[in-house]
Amino acid sequence: MNALTMVTTEPGKYIHWGVIQISVANAAIIGVMILVFILALVIPFPTGHGEQPDEQRPGR
């Protein structure tokens, strides 16, 4: 691949919403990041090695 073939010949696709103008690619990346953030909050974290959290251990 030479340098010229890397130059895009088509304009990017943009979302226009009032004063807000954002490329579809950037909007998609922001959407994925928000999804990752939500998943990080709701997906249970593996505690591993059969350990129980401190508060569930007997005698505590």
Next chain:
Amino acid sequence: MTTRTEERKDQSNWTNRLRGRIEGLVPPGQALPATQPVYVASWIYVFGVLTLAAFVVVIASGCVLSLGGVAWWHVSSVGHYVNSVHLWSVEVFFGFMVVHLWGKFWMAAWRGKRALTWITGVVLFLASIGTSFTGFLSQSNFSAQWIGAEGKDGINAIGAGAFFNVLNPGQMLLWHVVLLPLAVALITVWHIILVRRHGVVPPLDADLEG
């Protein structure tokens, strides 16, 4: 005649004072703790170290790019691959950093004398953006020229154009590969020391700190 122990405590000796400062940076055993409080068992606490891991890949791929030079990726498939690793590790670095920022913002991570940890994180974010922008100016292509031509007016408007010339690719390259990565690395070390010193911030409803 002084004993070895007395010599190690002699505060007139700058080596002893420096050792004391280094040893006192974090509480004993907290430099690399093997366990964490139970509330850390959540994916949202993972994004700080993911950012750090991405930063290691950014630095490593940048070092390999330095071997070939700025034009290497235009003429070599290996150079193009390494350049792509560098670009995408930066994208991942910022993605993880922003999710880390969101998580810490919503848990008010500046609580419990952690204000400086928060502030160093903000400065790191800004320094990382500057490092990234100088990277775009170092692509040695028309995109870099266009970004430089567009950016110069903004830089001149804030009065920095006299010593920070975005139309000077040599200067921008050196800022990108020496000054800004050094700043980001040093502030990262400071940020991590502060995290280890004060511990990971508990959730808002944990009420551990009174």
